[in-house]
């Protein structure tokens with residue numbers, strides 16, 4: 001007998017349905033890893049709303065995260081063994097911007113000048129093959145560069161080392177194929193430009209950090225929940241919404257304020273007691 005949705009998939013779906021709300025590194029309202037995320041999602045994260053991981057992509061997302069976590073641990077362990085000054089899971093606080101996080105790692109190395117040892121943030125990302133091949137050809141995603149740069153800013157270092165690991169294979173008959181375990185790495189100085197606009201990584205990252213802090217302050221002062229990616233819904237629902245743990249809130253509640261958010265949270269908290 002073959003099941004389309006068998007008992008194992010069914011119990012796993014229930015098991016992962018309400019993922020744990022992890023606290024931010026220093027208790028801040030925002031988290032650095034959300035640096036280019038939908039404003040509305042960032043506010044709901046800050047309010048520690050119950051997350052719902054459901055829908056057709058839930059198990060796929062869960063598996064991708066688990067593979068990612070495992071690869072993070074192995075690469076961090078390898079750095080610990082072979083890079084003597086490496087520290088993993090380094091806490092980063094940027095209180096002026098109401099945000100914090102953990103860098104995957106920090107180490108000191110002479111990258112171009114043998115007489116100069118430079119503090120370097122290590123940021124590891126596992127990618128499905130399409131994203132991996134795209135980045136291998138075109139460069140890393142901006143959001144990953146901004147995240148790593150924010151850690152560098154918070155820690156007062158200037159280099160970011162981005163590592164992408166491919167987590168699955170494309171058919172080998174494709175010209176530009178990738179296998180699980182293929183890796184590509186970049187080293188940036190935060191003063192370098194990262195695109196044709198010639199804006200430095202430092203300037204762009206600072207802009208995002210400050211904008212999100214202003215949005216959070218406005219939300220907490222006025223109570224108005226920003227529209228975020230819902231502003232696109234009249235024409236098209238962005239793919240980010242399909243993977244968002246607050247999709248049900250946006251779909252069912254629409255235009256709400258902080259009082260409504262607190263009521264939804266209280267009702268959710270009550271329902272799991």
Ligand code: SF4
Pocket residue numbers: 038039040041044227228229230240241242244245246247250
């Ligand atoms: S569902 Fe979309 S608009 Fe709503 S919080 Fe999530 S990403 Fe933002």
